[in-house]
Amino acid sequence: MSQVAAKAAFRRIMQREAKTNPLFNVVQTRSLSNCGVSCTSFRDNRRSGNRNHFSQSRYFSNMEMSDIQDLKTAKGTDVYDPLAGEYYPVSTDDEDKGEAAEIEEARKQAIRDGLDAKTGRLWEDRWSLTDEDWSTGKAFDDLPDWNEEICSRVSRERVRVHPDGVPTLDVLTSLPMLPSPPLHPALGDPNSYVKHRKGAIINAIYDAVEKFAEPRVEKIFAMNDWNEKQDAIDDLFEQVHDAVKKTSDDGNDYISVVLGSQPNFPKMVEQALEDYLGSVRSDEKAIFDKSQDGKDSKDEKDIVDSDSNPDESAVPIFMDLMKAEGSSLDSEGVPKLIYPLKKHRNDGAGRMLEEWELSANDKTRRIMIRQCTREIGRALNDSSSSRVFVTGIKGAGKTAVLASIVASARQSGHIVLYLPDGDRLRKNGFYIEPNNHRMTEEGKLFDLPVLSQEVCGQLMESHAKDFEGMSVSKESMEKIVSVDQMKKLLKLIESPNEDGSLVLNDLLKVGSENVGFAAACYSAAVDTLMSQTATPFTIVVDQFNCFYDQGHYFHGDYDREGKKAIPMDKISLFKPLVDAMGLVKNDEGDLISKDPVLMKVGGIIAGITGSHAVPRQCTKDLISAITNTGATIVDVPQYSALEVEHILANFEIIGIGRLRFDRGETVMNNQEVAYLRMVSGAVGQPLLDACVN
Numbered sequence: 001m002s003q004v005a006a007k008a009a010f011r012r013i014m015q016r017e018a019k020t021n022p023l024f025n026v027v028q029t030r031s032l033s034n035c036g037v038s039c040t041s042f043r044d045n046r047r048s049g050n051r052n053h054f055s056q057s058r059y060f061s062n063m064e065m066s067d068i069q070d071l072k073t074a075k076g077t078d079v080y081d082p083l084a085g086e087y088y089p090v091s092t093d094d095e096d097k098g099e100a101a102e103i104e105e106a107r108k109q110a111i112r113d114g115l116d117a118k119t120g121r122l123w124e125d126r127w128s129l130t131d132e133d134w135s136t137g138k139a140f141d142d143l144p145d146w147n148e149e150i151c152s153r154v155s156r157e158r159v160r161v162h163p164d165g166v167p168t169l170d171v172l173t174s175l176p177m178l179p180s181p182p183l184h185p186a187l188g189d190p191n192s193y194v195k196h197r198k199g200a201i202i203n204a205i206y207d208a209v210e211k212f213a214e215p216r217v218e219k220i221f222a223m224n225d226w227n228e229k230q231d232a233i234d235d236l237f238e239q240v241h242d243a244v245k246k247t248s249d250d251g252n253d254y255i256s257v258v259l260g261s262q263p264n265f266p267k268m269v270e271q272a273l274e275d276y277l278g279s280v281r282s283d284e285k286a287i288f289d290k291s292q293d294g295k296d297s298k299d300e301k302d303i304v305d306s307d308s309n310p311d312e313s314a315v316p317i318f319m320d321l322m323k324a325e326g327s328s329l330d331s332e333g334v335p336k337l338i339y340p341l342k343k344h345r346n347d348g349a350g351r352m353l354e355e356w357e358l359s360a361n362d363k364t365r366r367i368m369i370r371q372c373t374r375e376i377g378r379a380l381n382d383s384s385s386s387r388v389f390v391t392g393i394k395g396a397g398k399t400a401v402l403a404s405i406v407a408s409a410r411q412s413g414h415i416v417l418y419l420p421d422g423d424r425l426r427k428n429g430f431y432i433e434p435n436n437h438r439m440t441e442e443g444k445l446f447d448l449p450v451l452s453q454e455v456c457g458q459l460m461e462s463h464a465k466d467f468e469g470m471s472v473s474k475e476s477m478e479k480i481v482s483v484d485q486m487k488k489l490l491k492l493i494e495s496p497n498e499d500g501s502l503v504l505n506d507l508l509k510v511g512s513e514n515v516g517f518a519a520a521c522y523s524a525a526v527d528t529l530m531s532q533t534a535t536p537f538t539i540v541v542d543q544f545n546c547f548y549d550q551g552h553y554f555h556g557d558y559d560r561e562g563k564k565a566i567p568m569d570k571i572s573l574f575k576p577l578v579d580a581m582g583l584v585k586n587d588e589g590d591l592i593s594k595d596p597v598l599m600k601v602g603g604i605i606a607g608i609t610g611s612h613a614v615p616r617q618c619t620k621d622l623i624s625a626i627t628n629t630g631a632t633i634v635d636v637p638q639y640s641a642l643e644v645e646h647i648l649a650n651f652e653i654i655g656i657g658r659l660r661f662d663r664g665e666t667v668m669n670n671q672e673v674a675y676l677r678m679v680s681g682a683v684g685q686p687l688l689d690a691c692v693n
Contacts, residue, residue, distance in 0.1 A: 114139055146360040146655045152664025155649035160315065161366065165323025166337065166404075168412040173378045176314035177371040181640040187393050187681065189620075192635075201259060202268065208244045208255050209272040217280055233277075241269050311371070316646040321365040321407055333357070335365050337410055338403045340458045341420045351611075351685055352399045358692060360655025367404045368647065370397075372636050376405050376605060379632045380538065386603035387581060387596060389544075389626045392636030394610030395685030399542055401636050402607050406540050414536045414602065415463050415529060417455075422543030423612045425451055425573070427552035434557045435519070435572060437482045446555060446566055448573045453518035455573070456511035459525065466535060467504045472528045474500035480527070481520045489517055504528060519572050526576050530599040537602040541577055544606035545619045548585050580604040582629050583622075591625040638682040645673060647687060657692035 111134060167175065183196040213236060220232045245260045259265055321327055321335040328336050334353060341353070356365055372390075379386045392398045399420070406418050419425060429448040438445045459467075477486060489502075492510045496502055504525060511521025529537040551565020558566050568574040569584045578584055581604060582596030598604070608619055627633055639647060648667050652659040659666050666672050680686035 146660060148361065148653065150661065150663060151653050152667065154664050155652045155667050158646055158649040158667070159653055160317045161320050161323070162317055162369070164411075165325070165327070166319045166321060166407045166411045167369075169377045169381055169408050169414075170412065172369070172374055172408050173381050175317065175369065175374060176310040177369070177374050178314045178316055178640060178642060179311050180371050180637045181643075181682070184638065184681075187638055187683070189623075202272070204255060205244065205259065205268050206272040206275065209240060209269060210276050212240060212243045213273060213276055217277070221284075237270065237273060240273050241266050244269050316368055316370075316643050318366040318368050318650065319404055319407065321367070322363060324407070324411060333362070335407075336462075337407045338418070339462050340418065341399075341403055341406075351395070351688075352397070352403065355656065355688055358656050358688075360660055361653070364654055366650060366654065367400050367407075368397075368643065368650075369404065370401065370636075370643070372634050373401050373404050375632075375634045376401070377408060379634070380405075380409070380536075380603050380605075383603070384601055385598040387598070387629075387631040388603065388605045388634055389581075389623070389631050390605065390607035390634050390636060391623055392608075392610075393638075393683065395683045396636045396638060397684040398607045398609075398636045400684070402540055402542050402605065405605060409536075409538050409540075410462070412536075413466075414538045415466050417459065417526070417529075417537070417539045418462075419455070419540070419577075420542045422541055423546040423609065423614075426546045426549075426568070429553060429573075432553045432555055432566065432571070434555060437485070438480060438523075438572065440570070442570065444557065445570055445572050445575065446553070446558070447519035448553075448571060449515045449518050452522040452573055453512060453515045456508045456518055456522050456525070460505070460508045460512055464505055467508070470504040470528065470532065470534075471497060471501040472504055472507055472524045476524055476527055477502065480523050485517075485520065489520070492517070523572050523576075530576065530597075530602075533600050535601070537599045539577060539580065539599075539602075539604040541604070541606045543609040543612060544577075544581075545608040545614050545622050546612060547574060547578065548583075548591070548622050549614045549618050577604065577606075581606060581626065581631065583625055591621060593625060593629050596629070639677075639684065639687070640682070641677065644677045644682055644687065647684075648673060648676065648691070651688075651691055656688070659691055 164171070182200070183193045185193045216232070216236055220229055220236075223229045223232065245256050245265075259268075262268075321337050322329075324335075324337055330336055330339065330342070332342055333356065334342055352367075376388050376390070379388045390398055390401060402420070406416050409416050428451075430450040432446050432448055435445045435447050477489075481489060489510065490496055492514060493502055493506050495506070502524075507521050508525055511518045511525070547568045551567065553566045553571065554562050554564070555566060556562060558564065558570070564587060567585055567587070569578045576597075579597040580599070582594055584592050584594060586592055608623070610619075623633070645667065648659065651657065652662070652664065652667060666676075676687060676690050680690045
């Protein structure tokens, strides 16, 4: 029986005593229900049938009324409660109920305030507050604080953080990265898995052929007679099929039983042997060419071993945004290095920030650097202007990869226009209006003033220092605003240049403060940044596939009946993004590719979302169309087994979920790690959920 139930039962028994003994009414029922008698002892006595606990009631019945009245004292109290050993003032029942209600409401409000001050989910641990703690008034602040010293040595040694905090793009592209895990048939595009599976079969046969042919090829090279070499090669082709089909020395019968039963197995073996002999011939030719240049045998060995892959021995590494130079947090606890990434209550940018909210360690903001992150960095560095499209299943970590690229690019000196919430932008523009001055071949453009004002402020917040010395030419402004608008705009500019150009910082300031000029200022700023060559300009857009779903902006100037949504390439806010990817959507809903309009230095990186209401077929068609345009496609896969181990170790170090206080019991238990990897599918967000729930 709980304490509350015990007290209620105690009160009912006392009320029955009061009915049978009038003198017992002197002690108020409210006082009895709050007396100092232990609820546990009352429960035990009641279960055993022992009524001695209420012997005091019989004591009252033997007392005279005058004796009971003498229990009043001069301490300002009226009635003495012998069961509780306390004095209580005489009050009416209404006053008692009102006072009790106020006390109970105050207690409930204190509990609500304590819960509202906490973020994340609640879980059971040794530092959680019990019902007894709440009843005694204990709060979360009274509990012992989490600290990194309680973390296990295994997790501390396992987690590696980049010494610079956030590496630059040049450093990022040279880091050895753990190879991506093999594709899974249940995750991602089935066609990609089929292609991967065919490649795995070919590699398995090639390895078996190489193991058989390598010692025999060395003997063939030692032969002097050309005809003898040719006969040996013919014998090699005749023997390789039966040799490869045998069970390997380690007992693995995958090739002999599974692949050997396929009708095209002999053809695959023959093709693998031809490829192997071709690679050997290329290596021998390279060694010969080097020997002609005077290189010694040591260099020849280096040529043969040139295919060694440093990624095979790589271990996962994290970037820590709090360790970057000049790092700081905004009001929501998000590093300003990846501003304006923030968590919208209804339209959040992924769930990446949830990990930081749940973390007990508020001095770190870590993101794992993965091979897909390096691929994007290399695409930006290898070309003066590049297009990268980031794909992946829901919860795989696309938002985290894009945020890490934003941080690395800004550390490298790039000006980054970061739009992390494409779904919100495509439908929450408040209002849209036609721009009668800007006309294209397809018709007039339309402006989203409120969102344009927001983006101008974001550019100012992140890159005001980088814009120093940049100006928007008079010719660029004439393309965007009319003569009358230009006159009004000049009145708001503090100090325009003598040649008619405008300082970029001044223009963005006007755009961030004046909604009427926001769209024009945004368009002029982006046009200037894309055409300049002094500083790389990179656009990073998350939830890009939302732009190609059903439109949410309508206007009578585009469709008098208001049935057709305005395409994204006809809205000034989205036109530079869509034109840079080189893919537009016509009125019939078909995707049309065109020549991309790219920045002179920099690139555009666009990622898809699987967490918003975008039809799968729409996303699939978009990926297929962008692949045909020649853009670089980077897929964010699920974690490998080793990456899962390091993610769990990081969760323990920063204090997340049930790993917060288990002192390495999870990370050192191989079965528990395998279980978490299984229930989450090695996907980032489900893995976090499994560790918290």
